[in-house]
Amino acid sequence: MSSGGIRLNARALRDWCQACLMRVGMRPDDALTVADNLVYADLRGTESHGVIRLGIYLERLRRRLVDPCATPRVVSQKGGTALIDGCNGMGQVVGVFAMDKAIELARAHGTSAVGVRRSNHYGVAAYYVERAISAGMIAFAYTNASPTMAPWGGTQPYLGTNPYAFGVPAGRYGHVLLDMATSVVSRGRIMVAKQQAHRIPEGWAISAEGRPTRDPDEALRGTVLPLGGHKGYGLALMIDLMAGVLTGAGFGRRVGNLYDLSGSPQDVGVYLQVVDVESFMPLEAFVRRVEEMITEIKAIPPAPGVEGILLPGEREMRIARERELQGIPVPLELLGELEAIGAQLGLTPPLTERAAMMDGP
Numbered sequence: 001m002s003s004g005g006i007r008l009n010a011r012a013l014r015d016w017c018q019a020c021l022m023r024v025g026m027r028p029d030d031a032l033t034v035a036d037n038l039v040y041a042d043l044r045g046t047e048s049h050g051v052i053r054l055g056i057y058l059e060r061l062r063r064r065l066v067d068p069c070a071t072p073r074v075v076s077q078k079g080g081t082a083l084i085d086g087c088n089g090m091g092q093v094v095g096v097f098a099m100d101k102a103i104e105l106a107r108a109h110g111t112s113a114v115g116v117r118r119s120n121h122y123g124v125a126a127y128y129v130e131r132a133i134s135a136g137m138i139a140f141a142y143t144n145a146s147p148t149m150a151p152w153g154g155t156q157p158y159l160g161t162n163p164y165a166f167g168v169p170a171g172r173y174g175h176v177l178l179d180m181a182t183s184v185v186s187r188g189r190i191m192v193a194k195q196q197a198h199r200i201p202e203g204w205a206i207s208a209e210g211r212p213t214r215d216p217d218e219a220l221r222g223t224v225l226p227l228g229g230h231k232g233y234g235l236a237l238m239i240d241l242m243a244g245v246l247t248g249a250g251f252g253r254r255v256g257n258l259y260d261l262s263g264s265p266q267d268v269g270v271y272l273q274v275v276d277v278e279s280f281m282p283l284e285a286f287v288r289r290v291e292e293m294i295t296e297i298k299a300i301p302p303a304p305g306v307e308g309i310l311l312p313g314e315r316e317m318r319i320a321r322e323r324e325l326q327g328i329p330v331p332l333e334l335l336g337e338l339e340a341i342g343a344q345l346g347l348t349p350p351l352t353e354r355a356a357m358m359d360g361p
Contacts, residue, residue, distance in 0.1 A: 006335060007327030012350035014039040016342075017054055023345045024061040025068035030093045034123075037092040041124040042328045044316035046179075048188025049124040051330075052195070055337055056259055057090070057121075058345075063261060066090055066120050072097040080109030083247065084116045088265050091122030095141075095270060099128040102274040103135050110279035115247035116270035121145070121258045125165035126179040126313070128272070133167050133175045136283045138275040141165045143268060144244040146257040148187045150223040152233035155210035157223045158252050161186050162239040167313070169277070171287040173294050177313030182236035183224040190216050190224070195333050243269040 017035035022028060034057065042050030060066045070089030074082055082101050086094035098116045105112035122128075125141045132139035145160025163186070167177035184204050193200045194216035202212055205219035213219055226232030244251030249269025256266035277286045298309050323329075330338070335349070342349045 005329050005331045007329050008350055009327050010039055010043055010324055013042075013051065013328060016347065016350045017051060019347055020054065020058060020341060020345055021061070021068075023347065024058050026061065026090070027069060030068075030090065033096055034090050034092045037095075037123040037127050039328070040127050043320040043323045044124070044126065045319040045323075046124050046126075046316070048186050048192050050328075051338065052188070052192065052334055053121070053123070053258075055341055058341065059261065060120075060258070061090075063263075065261065065263065065265065070094075072116075074101065077105075080105045080112040082112070082114045084114060086116055086119030086268075088118050088120070091120040091268060091270075092127075094119040095122040095128050096131070098270060098272055099131050099139070099141075099274075102139070102272045103132055103137060106137055106274040106276040110276050112272075112274045114272045114274075115243075115249075116272075117247045117249035117267065118265070119249070119268045119270055120266045121268060122270065124179065125163050126167070126177055126316070129165045129167040129177060129179070130175065132274050133169045133177070136169055136277060138168045138277060139166070140273040142239045142243045142271045144240045144249070144251060144255055145268070146255045146260075146266070147253050148224050149183050149226055149233075149236060150206075151237075152226060152230040155206070155208070155223065159233070159236045159240055160255060161224060162236040162243070164235065164239060168290060169283070169287055170294060170311075171291045173291060173311065173314075174317055175313060176290070176294070176311050177316075179313070179316075180227070182227055182232045182239065184227050184232075185224065187220070187224055190219050194220065196331060239271075240269075242271040247271060 014035045017038055018031045021031035021034055038051050061068045067088045070087040072084050072086050072094045075085050076083045084098050094116060098114050102112045102114040128141050129139045142164055144162050147157040149159045149161055150157055161181040161183040163181045165179040167175050170176050190200055199214045200216050200219055202214055205222055205224045207213045207218045207222040240251050247269045250267035256264045277283045302308055338349045
């Protein structure tokens, strides 16, 4: 948190975001889904996908670039597969609808694959995977995104950062949940750096001319770099083939930019896979084996300077527990944006729930 930030109560922030979304036409339940996804991201420390996105969501809804009352529908269903039309609704609403359908089909068929077309930016992918984990299932979630990453060796963006999430239930350890972009960092991290007037580390992005840059403005005009070089490029491509090409959604340069207000829909694609653990073994037996594996991993002596070995998603769980109790840290720059949003909509930000003004991290 930047100097002078404050902490906001998670529930109060969620309620306020819901109220904002309802002011631009969303139904209460749908608005709560979007608000919950945003606050979930901030609770986990994934600020790039948290309430920093509220302003652009509201603007797209206000301009009706996204249908605030869209109801996703099943276009086709065969066995454990289904194709869903998001009807240009909010990505979080479509994402929850699709994951619930994937869970339903996995219960019936042992495993499921659900594709989505005509959706929008759906926020943090872990949100949907954790929904399946809570149902005692294993889940994968892929989504494509607007082009911000050049193919390996290129200088012009073609692929999105195309995030991928994968999670399993882990008993007393909660879950193992990997949620990652296929770029070195998500573009949202660069946006946060720009908002806070910070330079970015070398190796995150290149300029439009293909030169390494630490300037977030140059990076946002250029292209983010794939994780692991050609390997991240390959993953991003395969995700777009599944989430974009296979589903009939936009792909490559056909995926609209969240921040482009020219009037074009995003047509984001999503591909979900869910596995019913009970199709392989009793859930209790699986969880016991997962716990055994994690216990063995954590028993490995850590390297010098390392306190202990963490699991994918463990750091985020710890941050969420702390922030549920102490509040979500909000930099003054973002607080100013929220106050401006509230002024436009006639809503006072939930500052009565805040902790004392704070300095430093």
